[in-house]
Amino acid sequence: MQCHRIGINTATCNENILIYFEKNFRVAVCGACGGIGQPLSLLLKRNPLVSELRLYDIAHVPGVVADLAHVDTKVRVCGFMGPDQICDALECVDVVVISAGSPRKPGMSRDDLFKTNACTVMDITKVIAVKCPKALVAIITNPVNTCVPIAAEIMKKDGVYDPKRLFGVCTLDIVRARTFIGEANGVDPKKVDIPVIGGHSGITIIPVLSQSNPAFKGDQAAIEKMTKHIQEAGTEVVKAKAGAGSATLSMAHAALRFTNSLLKGLKGEKNVMECSYVESKATEASFFSTPLVLGKNGIDANCGLPKLSEYENKLLEKAIPEIKKDVQKGIDFAKK
Ligand SMILES: NC(=O)C1=CN([C@@H]2O[C@H](COP(=O)(O)OP(=O)(O)OC[C@H]3O[C@@H](n4cnc5c(N)ncnc54)[C@H](O)[C@@H]3O)[C@@H](O)[C@H]2O)C=CC1
Numbered sequence: 001m002q003c004h005r006i007g008i009n010t011a012t013c014n015e016n017i018l019i020y021f022e023k024n025f026r027v028a029v030c031g032a033c034g035g036i037g038q039p040l041s042l043l044l045k046r047n048p049l050v051s052e053l054r055l056y057d058i059a060h061v062p063g064v065v066a067d068l069a070h071v072d073t074k075v076r077v078c079g080f081m082g083p084d085q086i087c088d089a090l091e092c093v094d095v096v097v098i099s100a101g102s103p104r105k106p107g108m109s110r111d112d113l114f115k116t117n118a119c120t121v122m123d124i125t126k127v128i129a130v131k132c133p134k135a136l137v138a139i140i141t142n143p144v145n146t147c148v149p150i151a152a153e154i155m156k157k158d159g160v161y162d163p164k165r166l167f168g169v170c171t172l173d174i175v176r177a178r179t180f181i182g183e184a185n186g187v188d189p190k191k192v193d194i195p196v197i198g199g200h201s202g203i204t205i206i207p208v209l210s211q212s213n214p215a216f217k218g219d220q221a222a223i224e225k226m227t228k229h230i231q232e233a234g235t236e237v238v239k240a241k242a243g244a245g246s247a248t249l250s251m252a253h254a255a256l257r258f259t260n261s262l263l264k265g266l267k268g269e270k271n272v273m274e275c276s277y278v279e280s281k282a283t284e285a286s287f288f289s290t291p292l293v294l295g296k297n298g299i300d301a302n303c304g305l306p307k308l309s310e311y312e313n314k315l316l317e318k319a320i321p322e323i324k325k326d327v328q329k330g331i332d333f334a335k336k
Pocket residue numbers: 030031032033034035036037056057058059099100101102103104113117120123139140141142143144169170171172173200245246247248251
């Protein structure tokens with residue numbers, strides 16, 4: 001383990017650090033040396049709401065930490081490598097972002113990652129349950145639709161599950177929707193506000209184009225084309241990378257946005273809103289992404305389903321059985 005800036009030997013709650021960085025937060029990235037983890041860690045190193053960044057991975061940690069620690073911001077960077085150090089990595093953190101696990105190769109579905117990634121998410125969650133049970137946990141690892149219910153079940157077993165604190169990160173779907181709508185309608189993507197609900201795979205991704213602000217300009221054929229484009233965008237990147245992984249840079253950007261919103265909520269900022277895949281009563285599926293208000297304890301309010309067009313209601317009807325199946329797969333896995 002290496003702790004830069006202060007050079008202490010353990011990364012646990014050091015009093016001097018707490019005084020110096022009193023108002024800010026400790027964030028752990030699990031999978032920090034991967035394609036998403038590295039750029040995400042750089043973005044978090046530049047984030048003034050972060051006081052301490054814990055980088056955890058099973059490989060390559062010393063190099064990434066040495067590199068990142070030279071970035072001239074006050075954020076303290078600590079590295080932890082391998083299962084022997086994961087407990088120190090997660091002790092007392094406020095937010096854990098999990099991007100540990102394999103990405104898709106061309107021809108694979110996200111669900112095909114279940115075999116390799118389910119255990120990874122389970123193992124990390126077991127440590128979270130003991131070392132930082134009050135942390136906000138953001139799961140990027142695919143299949144998100146199944147990994148989030150796995151984490152929930154593991155925490156339930158330890159009696160520490162709080163549905164307000166566990167999130168599946170679907171922000172990349174929002175980022176893509178804003179980009180594609182901006183391009184199609186000649187608007188700055190930053191000015192596009194649109195909910196994307198459901199889950200994070202294929203037809204479970206439901207962009208609610210009818211609620212786009214500014215309004216999406218296009219007939220029904222354009223709406224259907226745009227919907228498909230957003231649903232298939234991840235696969236487009238997997239194909240273009242031709243075996244070298246899936247979206248990493250846009251995902252790091254999206255994960256920074258989501259993590260920053262969690263931190264703003266923790267800090268007490270009002271009206272912080274994000275869509276995220278969480279335990280939900282919005283539909284028949286027990287996990288579902290809808291717009292949420294974030295606060296000091298994670299989810300302050302679930303805004304439920306936005307108003308849907310007839311077409312979007314049909315998308316929802318098709319998505320729900322898929323999501324239910326994905327959720328059940330996670331529950332069955334965790335119960336074994
Ligand atoms: N939610 C979303 O919107 C998106 C999710 N993803 C998913 O994110 C995950 C990571 O993707 P990449 O960073 O591109 O993959 P990558 O293979 O580049 O990096 C994964 C990192 O996880 C580490 N790792 C593996 N097992 C671990 C364990 N048990 N504990 C700690 N670290 C471990 C690896 O050493 C590696 O550094 C994939 O499952 C991918 O499908 C990718 C893009 C978007």
